[in-house]
Amino acid sequence: MFNQLKAIIQYLLPKQLLTLIFGWIANKHLGKVTTWMILGFSKLYKVDLSEAKISDVKEYKTFNDFFARELKDDARPIDSAANSIVMPADGVISQFGVVQDNLLLQAKGHFYSLESLLACHPDMIKFFKDGAYATTYLSPQNYHRFHMPCDGILREMIYVPGSLFSVSKATTESIPNIFARNERVICLFETEFGPMAQILIGATIVGSIEVEWEGCITPPREGIMKRWTYAGEVKLTKGQDMGCFKLGSTVITLFASNAIAFDSHLKVGDITRVGQKLAERI
Template structure:
C-alpha cells in the first residue's frame, strides 16, 4: 500500500475533528440565498472550477438560477439522457463514476481496496433486509460536484419502505472513501426499498459534508431537519408510489453517493462496469438473469 504523505494524513485526520454538521448547515444556508449578481458570479466560478457542462442543462445561463440550490438540482434537457429501452436491462441511476461494484460476499460489500462494510451496518440493523440481500450484487456510484445531482430509477419499481438513518457527514470523495473505514455505512443516508420485476431492489442516497439536503420524489426534502434516531416509513396499497424506469426518484443539493443493492441470482451487472467507470443516467447497470 502506498505510504501517505504528511498532507494526506492531515486531510484524513481533519475529517474526524472538523465540525461536519456546522459546515453542512452553513453550506445549506449559503446555498439557499438569493443574492442576485453575487450568486450568479459564484455559480459561474463554481461551474468553471468543476467544468460543469451547462449546455446539457434545461437552463444554460447562470443568471437563470436564483440560488445555488436551484443550480445544484438543475434539470437537463429532455433529450440529454436516453434511457435504455430493453425490458431485461436496468439503468444507471446517476451521473458520476463507479466507486465499487460486484458481489456481496455473504453480508460484506467492498468499499475500497482493503475496506469492507456490512449489510447490517449499511441497513441500520434491519435483519429482514440484511437476510434478503445476502450474496446479492451491489453498485456504488459517486457523484462529484460537477455532476448532474438528480437520481433516477434503474427499473420500474413500487416503493415498500423508506428508512432515514442519521450518521456522520464525512466527505465521500474517492481519496477519503479509500482511507476512512466503514465510511458509507457511517454517513447519514436514506434507504429506499422497491419491489421490482428483478426482485427487491434497494437504492440508498448517502449524505456527505456540505450535502445540504437529500430529497425524494414522493416525500420531498428528507433532511434537514436531521433526526437523531432512525425513522422508518412503510408504504402499501394506494400509499405505495410506483415509479417508472428512468423516472426521477431523488436529488442531492450537492453531489454524494448512490448505492444499489440487488438480491442473489436476480441480476448480472454490466460487463463494462468497474472502478472509475464514468456513468450516465440511462446507460445499462445490469441485466436480468
C-alpha cells in the same frame, strides 16, 4: 500519506456546522452573488450547463436551484431493453460486485457490513444477503439528481442519522465504514427483478437529500431514525427522476442474490450516465 492527512482533517472538521452554514447560504436569494457563486463553481469544476433545461446561470434564484438542476428531456436516453437495469446517476463506478460473507467492498482494504449499511433491518438483510451491489460516486461537477434503475413500487423508506464525512476517493480509501457511518436514506422497492434498494448517502456540505414523493428528508437533522411505509401508491418507472442531492454524494444500489448480472464491460472507475445499461436480469 496525503490520503491519511485528508482523513485526519475530516475527523477534525466541524462537518455538521459546515454543512448547516453552506446549506443556509445555498438556499438564499442573493442576486448577483448567487450568479457569481454559480459561475465560479461551474468554472472550477467544469460543469456542462449546455445539457441543463436552464443553461443561463442568471436564471437560477439560489445556489441550490443550480445544484438540483434538471436536464433537457433528450439529454439522457434510457436503455429500453425489457431485461435491462440502468445507471441511477451521473458519476463514477467506485465499486461493484457481490456481497460476500455479508461484506461489501468500500475501497481496497476496506469493507463494511450489510447489517451496518441497512441499519440492522432484518428483512432487508435477508433480501440482499449474497446479493449484488453497485456504488456510484457523484462528484461536484456532476448532475446531482438520481433516477430509478428499473420499474419499481416503493415499499419502505428509512432515514438513518449519522456522520457527514466526505465520500471522495481519498476519504473512502482512508476512513473505514464510511457509508455505514454517514447519514443516509434507504429506499426499498419491489421490482420484477426482486427486491431492489437505492441507498442515498449524505456527506460533508450535502445540504439536503430530497425525494420526489416526500420532498426534503434532511435537513432537519434531529439525530433520530425515521421510517415510512407505503402500500403501493408510489410507482416509479425505469429512468424516472427519484430526487436529488444538494451537492455530490454517493448512491448504492442493491439487488437480490442471483437476480442480475452486471454488464460485461463494466469496471471500477467507469464514468456513468443516467440511463446507460448497468446490468441485466439473469
